[in-house]
Amino acid sequence: MPDLSRLLRDARARLSGAGVPSPAADAAALAAHVLRTTPGDVTARAARGDGMGDEQAAAFEELLAQRAARVPLQHLTGRAAFRTVELQVGPGVFVPRPETEVVAGVAIDEASEAARRQAAPLVVDLCTGSGAVALAVAVEVPTARVAAVEVDPMAHAWAARNVAAIAPRVDLRLGDAVHAETGVLADLAGVVDVVVANPPYIPPGSRPVDPEVADHDPPLALYGGGDDGLAVPRGVVASAAGLLRPGGLLVMEHADGQGPGARALVGGSGWRDVRTVDDLTGRPRVLVARRQ
Numbered sequence: 001m002p003d004l005s006r007l008l009r010d011a012r013a014r015l016s017g018a019g020v021p022s023p024a025a026d027a028a029a030l031a032a033h034v035l036r037t038t039p040g041d042v043t044a045r046a047a048r049g050d051g052m053g054d055e056q057a058a059a060f061e062e063l064l065a066q067r068a069a070r071v072p073l074q075h076l077t078g079r080a081a082f083r084t085v086e087l088q089v090g091p092g093v094f095v096p097r098p099e100t101e102v103v104a105g106v107a108i109d110e111a112s113e114a115a116r117r118q119a120a121p122l123v124v125d126l127c128t129g130s131g132a133v134a135l136a137v138a139v140e141v142p143t144a145r146v147a148a149v150e151v152d153p154m155a156h157a158w159a160a161r162n163v164a165a166i167a168p169r170v171d172l173r174l175g176d177a178v179h180a181e182t183g184v185l186a187d188l189a190g191v192v193d194v195v196v197a198n199p200p201y202i203p204p205g206s207r208p209v210d211p212e213v214a215d216h217d218p219p220l221a222l223y224g225g226g227d228d229g230l231a232v233p234r235g236v237v238a239s240a241a242g243l244l245r246p247g248g249l250l251v252m253e254h255a256d257g258q259g260p261g262a263r264a265l266v267g268g269s270g271w272r273d274v275r276t277v278d279d280l281t282g283r284p285r286v287l288v289a290r291r292q
């Protein structure tokens with residue numbers, strides 16, 4: 001029976017050699033996936049001198065080969081953690097990122113505050129992908145009503161799976177987040193308390209460096225369109241203007257470096273308290289603006 005600690009040591013070296021940014025954590029996560037346990041338990045078993053069964057070692061080897069080829073860890077485990085929820089993910093849907101947890105947090109704080117004043121605040125997640133933000137809001141603000149919009153049928157199918165598993169009350173719709181106030185969300189025009197979005201925003205020609213992103217996240221989830229990558233975000237802001245009630249809040253993620261461009265989208269009358277919030281690493285990544 002192969003020795004677990006030696007398998008993990010070899011796996012770390014192999015992933016490190018392939019340029020994987022977090023080889024130790026990924027090796028432990030893949031071993032945990034194969035052994036149907038937690039990474040912490042894998043470490044404990046390795047420290048005890050436990051082995052791994054031959055079949056499990058073969059499965060681990062297969063997963064390592066794919067991770068070394070830079071298939072995203074979350075596609076291999078089929079799971080992505082996001083705040084209080086664990087999402088099912090795979091090919092065809094954007095893997096939720098830690099920085100978006102800050103975006104969701106601003107929306108959740110606002111919805112929690114609204115929930116103290118009114119019965120059931122309404123939150124809309126535009127460009128929902130796996131449903132990460134909408135589902136975190138639904139779980140963390142139990143009295144909130146939550147609607148979510150996704151245009152890509154494949155991503156929408158992943159979101160539908162997650163909604164069914166985590167919070168079936170989320171009202172998931174297939175449609176365009178641009179002009180949502182007259183389209184897919186026309187029935188919610190003018191009555192929404194919080195619009196939150198992590199839209200695509202990468203400018204054309206800026207290919208992401210990491211193969212996990214460039215080769216595995218859907219292009220529709222990455223590139224925002226227009227010269228500056230802000231065509232979809234611009235449409236999201238226009239939708240938010242039509243969806244939010246007076247005093248409602250817009251929270252939208254953008255790229256580092258797009259802060260001034262994003263703030264300009266809410267530069268006209270109709271918005272107040274415009275600010276940019278930093279992500280967990282101190283980079284300006286979130287546009288926040290309140291409807292007049």
Ligand SMILES: C[S@@+](CC[C@H](N)C(=O)[O-])C[C@H]1O[C@@H](n2cnc3c(N)ncnc32)[C@H](O)[C@@H]1O
Nearest residue numbers: 094096127128129150151152176177198200221
């Ligand atoms: C960057 S991903 C974010 C997904 C999810 N909100 C998250 O943070 O993990 C952007 C998502 O927006 C979707 N999308 C792109 N253009 C859209 C549009 N016009 N209307 C609705 N969804 C759109 C993409 O398919 C993708 O799922």
